Amino acid sequence: MTQTVVSGRKRLTISPLRYPGGKGLLYSRLRTILRVNHLTSSIYIEPYAGGAGAALALLISGQVEQIVINDLDPAVFAFWNAVVTQANDFAALLNSVELSVDEWERQHEIYLTADRDDHLQLGFATFYLNRTNRSGILNGGPIGGKNQKGRYKIDARFNREGLSERIRLISLHADRISVSNEDGRRVIERYSARDDAFIYADPPYFEKAGSLYLNAFHSSDHQALADCLASVHRAKWILTYDNVPTVATLYPNYRRRLFALNYSAHRVMKASEIMVFSPELSIPEEIESAHTDLVRMAATTTEGGR
Template structure:
């Protein structure tokens, strides 16, 4: 195991995703780009089984580092947003431009998010996006920026720059034919794509610590074990995995190469945490 202590804060990265994610991995763009090139995958497919904000995936696609990307998320609401972004970019952009950035509208969108029909992907997708951009740190089960009484230092519209967000959606729409959106268990995606050549899988599952406060679909130990069995059994595939740096990772991946790196988190307060990367045997680590 190596302990490089690599600090990812200063690497330039393209910001393409319209979603905010605590500890989002768009900051790993430079490292992932190097890995893609070292493994000669620039004409290949990049897969995120636990995509969330998909910041790294979109960065790699838009800058021409990979030819196609797969964005998968088990959360129906997150999937609905990506489906809307790919299929109805103009409509969801119109909704962004006309959105009423008030606590009353926040309450209405939260009700849609919690109780609205799950098959209305445009309505559910926009409600998910609205809460992500107006909630503290983008946490979907959190409260609005500035509080319900809007007495905080920042207000509910602090992270809702309409022009910037619409431009990001426009850019994504230009690459829509190169983006596959799926809504299934991450293990299904790993099993499907691990058998394909010219493919890089980057697994960023819910973490061990504080996962319940950051993700709606948090993992139990059995899920972590199942993921480890799946990845450890995919020896010929090119994959990497990131986790919070806890002893369990070494227990689950004792024979895989591992490397510690630093990442900034913005949930509740900005903190710097050590995380860990795990690499498949066949991956050239750059």
């Protein structure tokens, strides 16, 4: 388990995946939301899990009792299922696989053609590409290029020791992790009537969705998710999106707060995103304060540009 500090905030890095839009940096905020709302003994659900960075950090640090990792992408699901149910076999592959362009080509072919039910083979190929591709994007190319003439080489993000430790940690908590491969809305509906459920919906975003996500949303998908969350009356939930006007259109009657994952002042507005809260959820003061600061900064930037 890797622990780093970002502007005074602790970030636990447990997920073995590098993921576009990964929300491991939200760990401290989610922890505060859970504590303020007395949900630390809850079951935590990520219907659009991806790298599941926040879910794993909350589970392994003792903030929640159980987690649900769901992803519609069969390759991402295969990875999580293999890690949770076949950790030793997965770790053996991790520690023995060759890190080369030839092996990348082989794993890429497996990723494209493997039986969807062979979770270990498909899941490991998914992991291999994620750790050796530029920015972790599965449909991208290898770090350093196929000629390996780049500044960084194909093994730059493949720290066997550290990654093996993450797999081991996950295996120790496997009996408290549920993995599924469904439409995110079905997962939300399944847990919507539970008082002890906390749902964190982090769907594909609006901007650059096609280039970052293999299962990008269309307008109808965003609307269907909004309708689904509107029907949840017992479980607590939050939703995060990129900061675009459409979010206010989809969620006009819900409290929305800006937050930033990048704490660098000169880039903060590029990194600002929106968190939407279910009606009965209490919003922690630190989130309110961060929202106020971002609104003030946005106003100052607008005035300065006139």
